[in-house]
Amino acid sequence: MFEEDYKRRFVFGSDYGTSDYKYGPITLGERPAVIENRGYLPERSMVSKILGVEKDIVVGKDVAYFLESGADLSSRMIYPMRDGVVAKSDPTAWRVIKELTKFSLEEFKPSGFGFKGYYIVASLSAIAPRYMYENLINIYDEISRETGLIHASTIIPQPLAVAIAHKELSCVVVESGHGNTQVAPISRAPIRDAIVALNRGGSEANAITAEVLKDSGYGDLAKEESLVRRVKENLGLLPLNLDEAINYAKRNPEHVRAIYQVPGTRIKIDLAEYSWTRFLIGEYVFDPNHEIFQSYFKRGMPRPSDTRVGDITFYGMLDMAETIIRAVERCPVELQPHLYSHIILSGGNFMWRPVSTMKGIAVDSQTKLQHMLRDKGLENVNVRLSPEPQYAVWRGCIVYGYAIPANYRWEWEKMEGWVYHTK
């Protein structure tokens, strides 16, 4: 009983997204803390030593202070996750994960007596291989020994966390983050055999944005990943129908034109006569099959390809609606209508804003997907966007940790339960 009370007070959510790491204890309330999922390896220079900053890896907001020239970024900045996975044979990447976790726990270290470590609930991609679970649990073990900040841990798949956060027992979760998109039907638990994955996520939208910047004369800026991402978020549009949107843009160039000034700098990006390409950015995520993208592939932009990770195929060119249909059709027939009427979109890659002056032209993700599914003959479709998609996984982690009994121990057969790191 006391252990349950303790657990409910000290549950800690940890969402390792490819782009951002969302973290924090239950006491944060509605939203987690967010930092970029990256680490920086500073040069061990005399200056660093003089300043007293002997750090192997720097994470969090401090990274900005250690950035030297732009030329250093590619070799010293480590983004440990690609497509939701940390490579097995990349010890530096795993060190970054460990440092991020330690950093996050230390930020919320309680003072006073009675604290014996957090109950941490981590979330990984639905297709994360077993070694990721093993490595993460080992990291938590190390952190527990070094700092005493972890008492127990567990790991859950991200789509399950999203379903939990939305209070939906049966639904289809479409989780689209930086690296990939996972479509996971849930019915009180993930239906593992029905998961369909796309080898497309926010990074693909970044890739087309970089091409748009190059075409508009901003080739030098196209090399900075974080800037490209900001341009995507501020200038990218999602068209209800790409052909109609491009026609609209060419007929009404001033309606579609937008200028983006990077905050805190003098950099201003004006796509001018290329403003119609704003619609390509959103469309590419949902359906890369439009012929307009062929010219980009010919010029060298990588075409999303099918890849295999374990026993899961990541489809490169399947459109978003077709992906959802394939996943649902792997489920029992009597469940399918219910699943189509409870589709939840989650993840930063679905945060496309409609534009009131371009109603019916530039839309949000749920409108787009509903339209695509109806085009494929499905009528009773209900798609909703998670109100704050970037926080849904963390929220699901908190609920899971709050509810799962403290005496429910980890079993590798089920991949569920608590791993205790201290007595």
Next chain:
Amino acid sequence: MHIDRKELVNRIAGYMASQGYKIIEKDFSENIVRLVNDSLEIVIRIVEEDSGRGDLLSVVIQSAFDAAMGKVAYVALPLRLLSRIGDHAFRLHKIGLIVYSEDKVTELVSGGVKIISETKANTSIDKIEHLEAMIDSLSSRLERVEESLSTISKIEDLSRRLEELEYIIIKNPDATYAKPSKGLETHVIKTDSLQEFKGRKDKRHNKDKLPSFLTENPWVEILSEKT
């Protein structure tokens, strides 16, 4: 007598410095002085002149923890309190005692280092932490029980008065009634009081201010049944 807090801390720190200790920190908000002597760390917790019994107890318990962690612990008391509690307990448990008055500071009992075996210390600390967690939990449950009892008591009182009113009305159905008696008037249920009661009940369920995504979530029941 009243000695200004800052002056008091400075006097005690100065006294110990004159005994050969090196001052590390003077915490004027917590009334703590930290010093070192060779490899020993000394912590002096000061009880102010106008402190109550609770404050004194708290300082003594914290000093006991300091001693258990291998530090030389001292309590500094005003002279008037010494006569009430004596110095025997301090001698017995090797907690140093400094006594101060308007014009004098004296070390009555020397602090000593309490040596506890590491295993025993760790076990004790684990047990203490476990007890702390239990006490916190019990404390919050007790609060809720006390609230419930208070509410029940009010309801019983209101119920009794309603019965009295009903009795009066049944006995004299045709009578016109004057204003309620002063006693009854003060106990008429007002709508906003009901709201307040409801709000308090809700507040009790949301005492820990659970986030919205946790409340009324069907997954909580399903997950909590896992064995």
